[in-house]
Amino acid sequence: MAEGTVPSPLRSSVALATPSSAYLRLEGDDVFEVVDRLVTTDLYLQEAQLRQSLILDDEGLIVADVIVGRDEDAYLLVIDGPSRQRSAELVAAHLEGTGTKATLLHESHDVCALHGPYAWELLGEWLGPDVIGLPYLSLFRASGALVLRTGRTGEYGYDILMPRDRCEALRADLERRGGTFDLGVASEEEVHLAALENGFFNVAREGQRVRDPLQLQLKWRLSKEKEYRGSGAVRARWEPGPSRRVVWLRSDAGLEIGDAIELEGVAIGEVVAAAYSTIRGYHLGIAAIDRSLSCAGIHGYQRVRAGERAPVVTLAPPVLNNLSLHVSPQRHSYRDRASFVFPSP
Amino acid sequence: MSVTRSEVEKQIERREALLDKVREILVEALHVQLAKEDIDPDVSLFGTGLGLDSVDAVELLVGLETHLGVKLPDQSLARMYMRTVNTLVEMVIDHGKPITTDAGASHG
Known part of the structure; x- marks a missing residue:
């Protein structure tokens, strides 16, 4: 922090x-x-x-x-x-x-x-x-x-x-x-910021710019065994795979929805969610990127806004070590919180 | 610092190789009922997503140690890393044995 x-x-x-x-x-x-x-x-x-x-x-x-x-x-x-x-x-x-x-x-x-x-x-x-x-x-x-x-x-x-x-x-x-x-x-x-920091899908943010569940890494919410509205269209896209896929990214210079993401001056995607993470101290976002380049842990992409470029690094969310992972209802209490040492976020 | 597309592709190749190995452990050792290619990298392991439980967590740690040489210096780190397939890859990068990929580079 x-x-x-x-x-x-x-x-x-x-x-x-x-x-x-x-x-x-x-x-x-x-x-x-x-x-x-x-x-x-x-x-x-x-x-x-x-x-x-x-x-x-x-x-x-x-x-x-x-x-x-x-x-x-x-x-x-x-x-x-x-x-x-x-x-x-x-x-x-x-x-x-x-x-x-x-x-x-x-x-x-x-x-x-x-x-x-x-x-x-x-x-x-x-x-x-x-x-x-x-x-x-x-x-x-x-x-x-x-x-x-x-x-x-x-x-x-x-x-x-x-x-x-x-x-x-x-x-x-x-x-x-x-x-x-x-x-x-x-x-x-x-x-919404907490959802972004933890990698939860937010239909009100990235869901406004990207509506394909395959691009959003939401395959786990899609049954292959039954029929539902839109299931035929999803199955038709499943095998070839989506053209883009979302990836989390950080920037020290700021991120805004709609910023382009480039590699060697070529557009490879755009930012679809962005906020400043106070707990991490950097700008955090999600970008929809060409699938072959959509990968966490990549140094080398740039975000571009009105001709201004700044480096971004792709990440694997969650971006923090939540206190709730370590607080146990069997062993802890807010009243006694000073008695316990928890890992930093 | 300018990074070329070819350097980025090498980074991705190394990462994808690890993702593939982690997916293999999930499907073959933990019997996750999905095809490897259907496991998205940022899908949650527990609760939602793949829906693993605490017994699976132990199996997963054993699998990561056996197949990828992961040794955590402090077991409390396990909770931080065992969130998604991608964070398991980070665990391997940070605490696994170096492996060589077809890209000719190693991590570790």
């Missing part, structure tokens, strides 16, 4: 954020078949399990970043990319003529998120100790709230949906308990 930089609560304690995701619950006799055709991943989920997936268009390009979860006989969708209204319309169009109905949980609930290496501890004191053991990518109900352990930052991370009639009391209780944990507030920009 740069000397004198104060780590944000998201990286050092706990930060409260306000997600803009759409949260939907889908139920009906044919819900499995309906959701299975909507999302790109295999849908065989255990009770309370969540999985990262995508919704594509007919061209096999990304429309939305999705977390799909099984909640008894229903399925939950957490949708990022389109607005909440557009997400609801997208799902409603898919449900036409089926026996499945959608409930908009973001309308019936107040939604917040807790991110940070000690988020589990504050959550446990707030909603009860059972939530502490919640595995990554699973859901749980506690004190009337629905808790989804999503994690989009490399730290412990939870989305919490509180029923409207209880949210005032729950928020007041969170605020009261949060003081002990130096609870801060994380803006959407901070959450």
